[in-house]
Amino acid sequence: MTTTDAEGQAVTVPLSLNQEFNSLFDGGGDDGPFGCRNHAVSGWRITGGPVDSDVLRDALLDVVTRHEALRTRIAGPPDDRYQEILPPSPVRLDVRDFPAAPEASRAELAEALIHEIETETISAYEAPFLRATLARFDERDAVLILMAHHISVDGQSLTVIIRDLANRYAARIGRSVPDLPASPQYREYGVWERTAAESAAAREYWQRQLDGALFTAIPTDLPRSLGLAESTARHRFLIPGDVVSAIDRMARSNRATRFMAIAAVYQLLVHRLTGVTDVVMATFTPGRGGGLFDETVGSLYNFIPLRTDLTGCKTYEDVLKRTRRTCLEAFAHDIPSIQIFTEAPQLMGPVMTDNATAMVLQSVPLNPIVDAPGDLRFVQITRLLKSQELASAVPDGALWDINKDPSGDAIGSVAYKRNLFREDTIVSMAAEFGEIARLFSASPGASAGLL
Amino acid sequence: MDSSSAREQLATQAAQAPCAELPEPVFANPSAYRAPGTPRQETLCSLFAEALSVTRVGLDDSFFDLGGQSLNGVRLINLINNALGLELTIDELFDFPTVAELDQHLGADPDRALTQQQIATSRRQA
Numbered sequence: 001m002t003t004t005d006a007e008g009q010a011v012t013v014p015l016s017l018n019q020e021f022n023s024l025f026d027g028g029g030d031d032g033p034f035g036c037r038n039h040a041v042s043g044w045r046i047t048g049g050p051v052d053s054d055v056l057r058d059a060l061l062d063v064v065t066r067h068e069a070l071r072t073r074i075a076g077p078p079d080d081r082y083q084e085i086l087p088p089s090p091v092r093l094d095v096r097d098f099p100a101a102p103e104a105s106r107a108e109l110a111e112a113l114i115h116e117i118e119t120e121t122i123s124a125y126e127a128p129f130l131r132a133t134l135a136r137f138d139e140r141d142a143v144l145i146l147m148a149h150h151i152s153v154d155g156q157s158l159t160v161i162i163r164d165l166a167n168r169y170a171a172r173i174g175r176s177v178p179d180l181p182a183s184p185q186y187r188e189y190g191v192w193e194r195t196a197a198e199s200a201a202a203r204e205y206w207q208r209q210l211d212g213a214l215f216t217a218i219p220t221d222l223p224r225s226l227g228l229a230e231s232t233a234r235h236r237f238l239i240p241g242d243v244v245s246a247i248d249r250m251a252r253s254n255r256a257t258r259f260m261a262i263a264a265v266y267q268l269l270v271h272r273l274t275g276v277t278d279v280v281m282a283t284f285t286p287g288r289g290g291g292l293f294d295e296t297v298g299s300l301y302n303f304i305p306l307r308t309d310l311t312g313c314k315t316y317e318d319v320l321k322r323t324r325r326t327c328l329e330a331f332a333h334d335i336p337s338i339q340i341f342t343e344a345p346q347l348m349g350p351v352m353t354d355n356a357t358a359m360v361l362q363s364v365p366l367n368p369i370v371d372a373p374g375d376l377r378f379v380q381i382t383r384l385l386k387s388q389e390l391a392s393a394v395p396d397g398a399l400w401d402i403n404k405d406p407s408g409d410a411i412g413s414v415a416y417k418r419n420l421f422r423e424d425t426i427v428s429m430a431a432e433f434g435e436i437a438r439l440f441s442a443s444p445g446a447s448a449g450l451l
Numbered sequence: 452m453d454s455s456s457a458r459e460q461l462a463t464q465a466a467q468a469p470c471a472e473l474p475e476p477v478f479a480n481p482s483a484y485r486a487p488g489t490p491r492q493e494t495l496c497s498l499f500a501e502a503l504s505v506t507r508v509g510l511d512d513s514f515f516d517l518g519g520q521s522l523n524g525v526r527l528i529n530l531i532n533n534a535l536g537l538e539l540t541i542d543e544l545f546d547f548p549t550v551a552e553l554d555q556h557l558g559a560d561p562d563r564a565l566t567q568q569q570i571a572t573s574r575r576q577a
Binding site: 285324 | 504513515516520521524525528540546
């Protein structure tokens with residue numbers, strides 16, 4: 001597919017609804033949706049053989065050629081933005097060697113490097129919107145870190161990118177590789193969102209479900225009127241494996257998913273922080289048309305409000321049952337966030353105030369093992385345990401991410417605005433989350449202790 | 452019962468020994484495997500396997516035990532509805548999470564099978 005017209009000009013297309021949604025949060029600055037800290041960073045351990053950096057560079061260019069979103073920038077003035085699809089251009093690849101280190105200390109070195117890279121930046125205006133760092137332990141063990149601008153990719157896109165990169169690398173060193181699946185371009189998703197994603201039934205559902213709803217605002221430590229410079233930090237905490245197993249068992253005996261159980265715990269936390277019983281939280285869904293756009297790279301997710309009235313819930317299990325109902329209904333009516341906001345214009349009012357903000361929960365089960373042909377093995381580095389003073393930006397408030405690690409423990413991560421919250425506040429929220437999770441999973445029939 | 456899905460168990464092995472060879476995954480207890488008996492059961496088993504990226508699904512393997520989450524649940528429901536001309540919702544999958552249960556649920560409601568025409572006019576992808 002060509003991305004230039006007959007005169008060789010870049011092709012322009014309208015913004016996707018997701019990009020319009022992101023534009024709502026544009027206050028400028030490094031942490032804003034178009035800022036240089038709004039990025040997604042992930043690392044993989046590559047073992048089983050040497051990685052040739054020249055071949056890797058070529059394979060990265062293959063991936064940028066394959067996925068338009070990695071070379072599509074948002075142009076135009078704030079009130080008239082559009083997408084501009086540029087021709088493929090080489091990806092910046094930094095190559096370095098770790099100091100000699102025994103196997104036992106390599107995971108820690110890898111984590112430190114991922115966090116170091118996360119303090120760096122990427123432009124939303126200079127294509128391509130992907131960067132890479134290759135760091136070698138030895139000839140058969142290396143770490144690859146990818147950074148992409150978050151207006152260009154979402155979390156699932158990174159898994160598509162690394163799978164494609166492993167495939168192209170293997171092909172370029174002469175291995176036999178399977179054909180990559182067809183990958184609809186992001187601009188096609190934009191068209192689909194505006195046509196097929198339109199659903200009168202879903203809109204009606206959201207209008208009814210969010211009638212009178214107000215997003216449950218979390219009180220902040222530092223008022224917005226102080227005008228502190230925006231910056232994002234990340235606190236991490238561990239939920240022990242026995243608690244995670246108990247959560248899984250409770251979820252399964254209620255025919256619910258781990259996400260639903262974690263959302264139930266989170267709603268109880270929000271209730272305790274605010275005293276609100278009609279809890280309105282939000283999460284992200286992949287927004288990929290239920291599989292139609294699984295292979296597409298871009299920013300495709302939807303922001304979905306989850307409203308659960310906890311009134312009358314006696315036990316933890318009652319809270320889980322009600323949360324399960326909320327989640328199933330919401331996921332069955334997954335439409336672009338802008339359309340949901342249209343049905344509930346009052347929804348986000350409480351979180352725009354001077355002393356309050358929104359927190360969002362996500363929990364996306366990961367498969368860390370990359371489907372890589374050839375001799376090399378790619379495994380995503382998921383066991384990241386350290387907190388960070390400077391992390392990839394969140395749009396506002398805080399973003400909670402709870403995911404089970406292959407070790408069996410779950411790792412909780414709270415990325416939060418340092419200009420709104422003090423670290424101590426976030427640490428104590430995380431501790432309370434862990435305590436609710438422990439009680440919730442140990443005694444499902446115990447009182448949920450509603451205020 | 453181990454609460455990890457088969458995929459998670461494989462990931463655990465990979466994380467604990469990044470340089471070791473990985474064994475082939477075993478996705479269900481072979482002694483418990485019950486093969487599909489009707490064309491509809493066969494279709495459902497193969498769609499479960501496709502949506503959940505596992506090699507083989509028997510009648511009694513639960514969506515949840517196979518690593519099912521809301522996201523691949525939506526995907527599975529779309530596959531089933533397209534293949535069988537149905538209008539199942541994700542709730543029904545969560546309430547009847549094995550092929551045997553889902554098949555029985557469908558059998559109890561013969562009006563469920565819509566014509567392709569009805570689907571085309573009534574169904575909007577959410």
